[in-house]
Amino acid sequence: MKLSILFALLPLVSAAPANGRPKPRPAPLKYPGLDVLAKRAGLLYFGTAIDNVVLNNTKYVSIAHNRSEFGQVTPSNGQKWMYIEPERNVFNYSMGDAIVKPGIKAGQMRRCHTFVWHNQLPAWLEKGNWTKAELTKVLENHIKNEARHYYDQCYAWDVVNEAFEDNGTWRDTIWLRVLGKEYIELAFKFARKYASPRTRLYYNDYGIERVNNKSLAVAALVKDYVKRDIPIDGVGLQAHFTVGRAPTYENIKASLNLFIKEKVETALTELDVRLALPDSPEKQAIQAEIYANSTKACVDVSDCVGVTVWDFWDPVSWVPETFPGNGNACLLDADFKRKPAYYAISDMLRSYD
Template structure:
């Protein structure tokens, strides 16, 4: 994918040229062709969304979620996680994932698949098993094998390992690390390549790596080591769960993306949302629009960043209020499924880039 890369020389980086988005407090005068159409015109591969099973009975929501002009890529936000896919050992259930993957495929949307190995949302039988290194290794391989083969050729990309690092750059003390050791990460990537084949992009995915910091540098060093040892890795996903007032700048996101751009790895913003400390206000929505636009523009400008996925697009189904009490309104559409200033800001920026 050919785009203008942000300037950088090494893992220490030179930040990309600053971008200051204009303020958008009213709808643009575009005819709203759709964010995916505009993203493609601006040089991205897709603009996508996560979709959750809890609202699949809402026809208005579903019609937007699978509108390929708006969202050219779909990610099951929960349906492919371990607790739902393998709730009992060697008993696999793909119904939740299929409820999102099949309509996405029929609509012509790309699919990012999420996730094989993670410390969270594991069933009790995994968390509470009396494992040895040998037995847990077999469990992880069996899970990846079955899920990867079931969705073979259906996924543009897989988040193979999710959130394996702490903020200080050390490895997270998960059951995988405790029992299998650090090599569980490279084993997961080897099995993912073995069972998905060569056509699926294999990603490492994490939050808090949208700035150059201890965590993002540790991920970059792991990726560099994998490349040197021919461990299959194709990309790094920056989750991009942001907060108004504490979000990284355009320069910071650009620099973090460029860490992996320098390694010739594909990147994407995989779970973008921007939470607001409630009560909401027009001023906070304006700041939210700036954060959304900064992040998306950084992806547009860094050569190997292929796309942006929002972590759902409708405020009532956002994960934010439950996980961050007192915060909310993190998505692009409000309670009434109406576009918010952040939507219009992204829309206008993409349109302006495409016309240059």
């Protein structure tokens, strides 16, 4: 097991028995679940994001909180600013709790997502005429309240999400315009101040799964923060991929190592692989290879602690709405049948057993 896993939050991870392997978890599965296999391969977890819109589907929920399949859960939307603080200093944790609380009951770890982002902000915040001092207070107050509500309930927090453009320049956001580049530093300091000291603090972004201008910019930020003792523990590589344009195993591994050498852990935090519709067996075969190679890259890199898929069921994927003409990005189809991608990950993880 990787050394970074020893730092995992103790109440969130079951102790391993004397033989060193994770304790078998009961589940009505023909094959061991992906989380069981991931732990045997040396990862801390294999997890999934869950959106509130599907919590009325009992079949979906039974799979989402089957901890042999998914040892970690992430609220894909329920902890974002527009839902948590819809009015200034009025907090509503119901959507986040609807995923976190069942995760705790099921014995699953939780990755919490996200304190600071430029999207899904409430109108009062986005349209406010803020001074730097005022917006700093708003930022601290939001992180303070949310971090305290979920105190010691999160293995990790995505503190800041998507602060860079694809070319490695700073993304133009309300945070950058009012607070300047130091808003990221402030967010991490506030997160460390109010979150559990055992919670891992992550920077999270897409398009950094190759060594490119964006990943190099993030690595430079991390290097600077580590040098100056700004509290940062990890980098999340979102890993939203496309059949025909996905990075290779070598690409992902090289990018993961960019951050590992800066003494922070990494994870694939939002893995999915969309394809152009109509679907076909040939496209599914390529999709399966991308899923397996992405997961393998994490297994093979020291201090890449886990993989989270950005939901597991095609009907609730974010892809069709965001990328018209694309879809079928998840591991299970509309009938909850496991697709070739699921079995490719399973077979790859078994090879480490």
